[in-house]
Amino acid sequence: MKQIPDPALPGELDPSTNTLKRDGKLILDESDSYGVEMALQLVGAAGDGSVTLVSMAPNDEVSGLRTALAMGAEKAVLVSDPSLSGADALTTAKVLAGAVGKAGDYDLIIAGTESSDGYTGTVPEQMAEVLGLPSVTFAKTIAVDGSTVKVDRQTESGYDEVTCPLPAVVSVTAGVVEPRYPSFKGIMAAKSKPVDTVTAADLGIESVSWAQSITNVEDAPAREAGEIIEDDGESFNKIVEFLDNLKVI
Amino acid sequence: MAIDNIWVFAQADGGTASTGTLELLTKANSLGGTVTAFVAGSAGDAAASLADHGAAKIYETGDLAGALPGAAVSAAMKAVIDGGDSPDLIMFPQNYEGRDVMSRLSVKLDRTVLTNSTDISVDGDSVSVQTPIFGGAKIVTSTFTGEGPFIAAFRPKSFEPAGGVGAAGEVVSAPVPDLGATGGATVTAVHVEETSGPKLDEAAVVVSGGRGLGESEKFEMIETLASVLKGAPGASRAIVDAGWVPYSYQVGQTGKVVKPTVYIAAGISGATQHMVGMKGSKNIIAINKDKEAPIFGVADLGIVGDVHKVLPQLLEALAAR
Numbered sequence: 001m002k003q004i005p006d007p008a009l010p011g012e013l014d015p016s017t018n019t020l021k022r023d024g025k026l027i028l029d030e031s032d033s034y035g036v037e038m039a040l041q042l043v044g045a046a047g048d049g050s051v052t053l054v055s056m057a058p059n060d061e062v063s064g065l066r067t068a069l070a071m072g073a074e075k076a077v078l079v080s081d082p083s084l085s086g087a088d089a090l091t092t093a094k095v096l097a098g099a100v101g102k103a104g105d106y107d108l109i110i111a112g113t114e115s116s117d118g119y120t121g122t123v124p125e126q127m128a129e130v131l132g133l134p135s136v137t138f139a140k141t142i143a144v145d146g147s148t149v150k151v152d153r154q155t156e157s158g159y160d161e162v163t164c165p166l167p168a169v170v171s172v173t174a175g176v177v178e179p180r181y182p183s184f185k186g187i188m189a190a191k192s193k194p195v196d197t198v199t200a201a202d203l204g205i206e207s208v209s210w211a212q213s214i215t216n217v218e219d220a221p222a223r224e225a226g227e228i229i230e231d232d233g234e235s236f237n238k239i240v241e242f243l244d245n246l247k248v249i
Numbered sequence: 250m251a252i253d254n255i256w257v258f259a260q261a262d263g264g265t266a267s268t269g270t271l272e273l274l275t276k277a278n279s280l281g282g283t284v285t286a287f288v289a290g291s292a293g294d295a296a297a298s299l300a301d302h303g304a305a306k307i308y309e310t311g312d313l314a315g316a317l318p319g320a321a322v323s324a325a326m327k328a329v330i331d332g333g334d335s336p337d338l339i340m341f342p343q344n345y346e347g348r349d350v351m352s353r354l355s356v357k358l359d360r361t362v363l364t365n366s367t368d369i370s371v372d373g374d375s376v377s378v379q380t381p382i383f384g385g386a387k388i389v390t391s392t393f394t395g396e397g398p399f400i401a402a403f404r405p406k407s408f409e410p411a412g413g414v415g416a417a418g419e420v421v422s423a424p425v426p427d428l429g430a431t432g433g434a435t436v437t438a439v440h441v442e443e444t445s446g447p448k449l450d451e452a453a454v455v456v457s458g459g460r461g462l463g464e465s466e467k468f469e470m471i472e473t474l475a476s477v478l479k480g481a482p483g484a485s486r487a488i489v490d491a492g493w494v495p496y497s498y499q500v501g502q503t504g505k506v507v508k509p510t511v512y513i514a515a516g517i518s519g520a521t522q523h524m525v526g527m528k529g530s531k532n533i534i535a536i537n538k539d540k541e542a543p544i545f546g547v548a549d550l551g552i553v554g555d556v557h558k559v560l561p562q563l564l565e566a567l568a569a570r
Binding site: 113243 | 317
């Protein structure tokens, strides 16, 4: 799961590196809250087991992890390392795959489809490849049946039913389940749940580098602001006129 | 190393090349060198169209037998590359299949990926892609710094498809090797959500509804208006997530990208996710109660008003014409 800057605040780039500023408090990415909830529900349905979080974030940031722990996850592994600042998706996937290994045995790895800040959308599938696992992306339902996971996977035109042996990686879409709000008891309990903070080197990843650099950032050409009117009961006529001028009616 | 050999991940379901495939082939052809289409499945009748848009060679994996394309097609690509045909650049569409194949391939080749791109430029050996961020307010240029093949994914409708190239289109088999554990995911059933009228991403008029409609029953107004204007109904992510309409209606970053002549946004505030999918529309009409809604920042005609009043009046006026 990813911890991101509050999306309610305007995004900012660090002028020296052109990477997204991630210095302040980070919150649980809403996209990932669906994955956390799905994992908790699957554990609930199975009757035993637990949910472990893995995340990568700067400055030992745990605010988002604590939210997910308060929802009911049991423990977390956080990779926090200055050498990972600005890491690309492939590096992130390698690091998170290493963190999964650190977290112990697992049956299923669940992720959001893409983060709300970087939205690369490749990390779950890249993790699956690093770990040598099968994977299903864009799941809208997940059910575990013995050693198999059954997924309804969104497609451009509808959905596919997919079966996949465990262990596997599955990424879930937003709206797949309704994430629970942490209870007061959950919030209090989360404060003492274990978060294992490690560096890339702790995971056996000795040299970290990536093959891309941001070479320019500029304002996009602005769209000319148009006419804005308050509806006075007659504004529909403006729309009719507008459509008429474009000859679509 | 110049960019002499470009591959395009191609989708050719039912013998018809997808529009996104033809867009990427056209762009690849404009960059120079040899263009190769890599088809997930069988090229079949689509081969002629792929060649017409610039594919000198067409690799086809053959029937994937229910395997999801990520593991299967990336493995087939890796096998061809190991066999000696190594591209300098591989272009993918930013969609489900494109992302899955690209992600797996990036690990197999240990190469970075640049995603969500809307343009690409080549200057000698240097390859850069442009990506809009912050809902399209800024354009970031990222340059590959490592060794090729460079891997990049492009949003739909970033380029105009243009045929008439008349390339060779030689079809070559690229079978999927044994996938081991990675190939375990199998499609057991396919469900298509039926829609009538023009396709959302091809319609000249798109009428989209959002949370401001208040309740799912009110989406009927959107469908009626779309039908009257011979367009397609669309939706914001909020009401798709809420289950009012199927995912296939969603306009936005993780839905469809549309560029119609007219886009009507009713009860949509204009979240970044949505704006990314519709900002390229030629004309935008927005109706929203909140005059501070970001959608008004991109609208050519903005109506600050209640969709429950404006839409019925509009429908009545159009019916009377």
